Amino acid sequence: MNLKRILLNNSLVRSFSVSSNVKNEANKVDEKFQQISRERTLNLVQIIGRVGHNPKVAGQSEKNEPNKKFKRVVLFSMATNEYQGMNEDGEAKFRTDWHRITLISPRLQEYALDKVSQGDRLHITGRLHYDLVKNKSGEPRLITNIVADDFIFLQKFNEN
Secondary structure: EEEEEEEEEEOEEEEEEHHHHHHHHHHHHHHEEEEEEEEOOOOOOOEEEEOOOEEEEEEOOOOOOOOOOOOEEEEEEEEEEEEEEOOOOOOOEEEEEEEEEEEEOOHHHHHHHOOOOOEEEEEEEEEEEEEEOOOOOOEEEEEEEEEEEEEEEEEEEOOO
């Protein structure tokens, strides 16, 4: 007697046949696959820093190109500093890292476009996302984004 088993997990389909003699082996496979399907991962980033430039809209398709489908995103850069010790004059040295922040949520987009400006200090919670794009000369380039799920104002630039 043949037994047809189909296991579904996030649009992954695995199909195999087993005879009644190996039913125990099939049950072991079922159990192992269920363990994998319950596996969880985590992609979480939190940064505190200053906005490098005012948020801007990107990714919308132009009215004259209706066949192109782009998702609207809002982008801005953010600087974080890392202490690097003292220089010869006894002054603290810092290394500045620049991060590309991407807002996908319409609620966050509108709020950022209305309220966020260069120099504001923010706390951003989000996730890392990597895109492979081609530059003007056609060479592939890896772009790292922090896709923000939420942000909190810590200080406006003009406040003390």
